[in-house]
Amino acid sequence: MRPAITVAESRDLDKKTIEEIGIPSLVLMERAALGIYHDMINNPDLDLTKTLVLVGSGNNGGDALVVARLLYTHDYDVSIALVGDPDHASEDHVAQLKVCRYYDIPEVDANSDFSGYTTIVDGLFGSGLAREVEGEYKDIIDKANAAKASIHAIDIPSGLNGDTGKPLGTAIKAASTSTIAYEKVGMTEPESWDYTGKIFVDDIGIYRGNKSEN
Ligand SMILES: NC(=O)C1=CN([C@@H]2O[C@H](COP(=O)(O)OP(=O)(O)OC[C@H]3O[C@@H](n4cnc5c(N)ncnc54)[C@H](O)[C@@H]3O)[C@@H](O)[C@H]2O)[C@H](O)CC1
Numbered sequence: 734m735r736p737a738i739t740v741a742e743s744r745d746l747d748k749k750t751i752e753e754i755g756i757p758s759l760v761l762m763e764r765a766a767l768g769i770y771h772d773m774i775n776n777p778d779l780d781l782t783k784t785l786v787l788v789g790s791g792n793n794g795g796d797a798l799v800v801a802r803l804l805y806t807h808d809y810d811v812s813i814a815l816v817g818d819p820d821h822a823s824e825d826h827v828a829q830l831k832v833c834r835y836y837d838i839p840e841v842d843a844n845s846d847f848s849g850y851t852t853i854v855d856g857l858f859g860s861g862l863a864r865e866v867e868g869e870y871k872d873i874i875d876k877a878n879a880a881k882a883s884i885h886a887i888d889i890p891s892g893l894n895g896d897t898g899k900p901l902g903t904a905i906k907a908a909s910t911s912t913i914a915y916e917k918v919g920m921t922e923p924e925s926w927d928y929t930g931k932i933f934v935d936d937i938g939i940y941r942g943n944k945s946e947n
Pocket residue numbers: 747748751758759761762765789790791792793794796821823857858859860861862863864865866867870887888889913
């Protein structure tokens with residue numbers, strides 16, 4: 734079993750893999766999304782009849798955009814809801830949104846009704862969570878948690894502190910989570926399991942040493 738890592742270690746490993754080893758971040762993003770997509774379509778507990786993808790402005794949102802594209806190009810009913818300031822979007826997020834718009838994937842307002850969806854994908858934020866969740870993000874997280882849809886979280890349920898396993902203001906209560914590369918240490922805390930649900934660990938070529946520890 735692979736060890737758990739801290740959020741800081743996760744960010745450092747992303748950075749090392751991109752800048753030192755030389756695997757481009759968009760390649761890592763595509764690999765992450767492929768892993769998340771396969772976790773979802775092979776998960777009997779998720780009903781993918783009608784899926785809403787919540788997209789934050791960073792690379793967690795970038796992963797979510799690729800998941801939306803993979804679902805769309807495999808003929809699943811999927812819509813995207815962009816959350817946050819597009820002017821602050823990360824470079825990779827911008828690149829992936831352009832691809833989604835090539836395919837004309839339906840975009841809905843994040844303030845719209847979530848009751849018609851069977852699955853919600855949480856790509857609001859992951860290892861970039863930097864402060865207490867409030868305002869629009871809090872409202873959207875609470876609305877997603879209140880909806881009948883099952884939630885599948887990307888990397889870390891949005892709002893959950895990946896190191897402590899505790900919510901910062903509020904947090905997504907996911908039925909399942911695809912976490913990238915390694916479990917985060919907060920996910921080893923039993924109280925975090927209300928938020929993570931079933932955990933999948935996706936190998937995307939990011940290793941603490943130079944080889945997979947599986
Ligand atoms: N190449 C890589 O680094 C890979 C990363 N992966 C995914 O990327 C995210 C981490 O992405 P990052 O852009 O660093 O941060 P987030 O997307 O988690 O957050 C971004 C966004 O959210 C804002 N924010 C933070 N806290 C709050 C808050 N409380 N309220 C409102 N907004 C908040 C912050 O300012 C940022 O703008 C990682 O989790 C992975 O999903 C890939 O998987 C692999 C490659």
